[in-house]
Amino acid sequence: MKRFIYLLSTRPDIMGSKDEALGLHGTFVPNKSQSIHRWYPYVEGFSNEFVSSLLNEFAIKGQTVYDPFAGTGTTVCVAQNLGMKSVYSEINPFMRLVIEAKTNHANNVITDIESMSEYFERVTSHATSHPISQKSAIQLQTKAFGKSEIFSGKDLIEIISIKESLAELNPDNESFKAIADMALGSIAVGSSNMIRRADLRKRKAKEFNLPNYSVIDCFKEKLNQILNDLRELTITKEDFRPKLLGNSALVSHGEDMVDVVLTSPPYVNGTNYFRNTKIELWLTGFIQSTNDLRDLRDKAMAAGINSVSKRGRAASKIKSVEDIATKIDAIVVENGKDKRVPELIRRYFSDTILWLENSYRLLKEGGKIIVDIGDSYFYNIHVPADRLLLEIAESVGFRHIETRYVRDRHSNNGKPLKQVLHIMSK
Ligand SMILES: C[S@@+](CC[C@H](N)C(=O)[O-])C[C@H]1O[C@@H](n2cnc3c(N)ncnc32)[C@H](O)[C@@H]1O
Incomplete structure (x- = not known):
């Protein structure tokens, strides 16, 4: 069942549909006028209210919250203000x-x-x-x-x-x-x-x-x-x-120490x-x-075409990802398109295994993970990142509780896309 949430997060790195009632609370915009949050203007952030409502629902005072992809630190700042402990990684x-x-x-x-x-x-x-x-x-x-x-x-x-x-x-x-x-x-x-x-x-x-x-x-x-x-x-x-906890979410940082993981990983876009x-x-x-950007990029999650290079991590094979990547392979061969695209898809989901495994290890038994994720299109092939992430999370051991629909988005060529929140437990 679709359940809508009204305090939306925003990922303006991907276009949302123009008529949706996003409102200012659905963007990083409110953060720009809020004490501390306004120090650094950010584009790909959650709003403070969005994080507050989720932390109030899924965590209690004194518990520990982890954001593996901390960005500008909205999750940890809000956790601190709510009297929660917080740990993070950010590359x-x-x-x-x-x-x-x-x-x-x-x-x-x-x-x-x-x-x-x-x-x-x-x-x-x-x-x-x-x-x-x-x-x-x-x-x-x-x-x-x-x-x-x-x-x-x-x-x-x-x-x-x-x-x-x-x-x-x-x-x-x-x-x-x-x-x-x-x-x-x-x-x-x-x-x-x-x-x-x-x-x-x-x-x-x-x-x-x-x-x-x-x-x-x-x-x-x-x-x-x-x-x-x-x-x-x-x-x-x-x-x-x-x-x-450590710079990279792709590297293990311990076990059984976190009550809630709340994050918005890079999208495959x-x-x-x-x-x-x-x-x-x-x-x-x-x-x-x-020139120094290259070394940083190699350590980041493979999420953009520029992060696909010969030096990168080899991708693990995942059956349902292969089903999509091979369709894109065929288009690349037939139409002389960029062959890094199917490799990006493979590496993105392969990296997804790494950070989900690490989050699973860090969570205490019964702990919850809340992931903001959206799908994409490449060469007219739909890449259902939300479905694939859920499948990988379940294979890592997570139990799916519910998925909340956040908002409609659309691809550059107007195809409908979405943004959802997966809520799972260990
Ligand atoms: C969508 S942004 C997160 C925004 C955050 N929710 C906020 O409100 O500011 C994703 C972040 O993941 C970071 N990132 C990419 N690869 C990473 C890795 N391997 N480990 C940790 N962070 C990584 C990027 O640098 C980026 O800041």
Whole structure:
């Protein structure tokens, strides 16, 4: 039976139908105006309310919640606020910085906000009084991004001057710097010649910032927003602060320690989470150039066409996945299409076995897992990721409780798709 849920999550990396009553609560949009959640603007996130309603239904105070694909940390932030313990994994180091800034670093600075404010002041004054030369700024950008002009003119000089000031001025409390780094990442795309829609792309003529846009002013505003949010925050007890279990959800991190798993794994749809955060990753020092993205991509779940390379993990064979992948193989051969597509399908579901097995191991007996998942089309062949995930979960040992229908979506060529929540138990 279909049961609809009204506090929707959103995965705008896949288009939803235009007439559905998504409303603001169904998107990450409410998070953008909410204390702490607004620090880093995210596209592929759950809404805070969506996670709250699920955690209130499936977990109780004091229990432990795990999000294997933590993203911007909505699950762990909400769990912390509800008095639950939480653990997470997240492969993207910049996203881990965002999660840690919003939780553990925030807690570390609560009693010393005025010293952090003075440090922020020193960083912005230093960036203003010691601008990098235009020549050096262009060299640094070219070393990182080749010919792509990510930032131009004054914006390039200002953003690199902030990056250099952060590298030069070391505060006593390392959480001050972590939060300031996160703030720099947070204003990165907005200060660049790129724009994030579903994916990162170049701005069109009418999308550029006004000529009086100032990167340093924008950075100051972000820092003030953070300081204001922190002044309202109360300290979280050590027990309820989120803990990183390990970077990758594809690697085992223990057993029998979690009551509820709540997650939205990457969909099999081509979102390249690393390419989308390459500017943030560079500004915060996690990559030196786009060449370094490759190593990160290899460790991530195979979900986009760019994650299919010779170096990747070999895929385990799954009968029902083969039924679909071989149909796509035939189209690839007949029509000279991209042969990485059927390989992506195979690897995606093979990785699905890994993270579901790990989640099963981590869950206590009777524990619940709630997975947000959607289907896809490739070359007009339907890839029922929701059905396949359920089948794999059952083969791993999970018992299906129910599936809730979240919303209609549609593929790029207008075919109907959906987003569902599978609820299962160990
Ligand atoms: C759909 S997003 C999750 C968004 C999250 N629910 C939120 O509200 O912010 C999926 C996340 O999975 C992460 N990811 C991909 N492969 C991973 C892996 N092997 N281990 C852990 N995280 C991974 C991506 O970096 C991305 O942040």
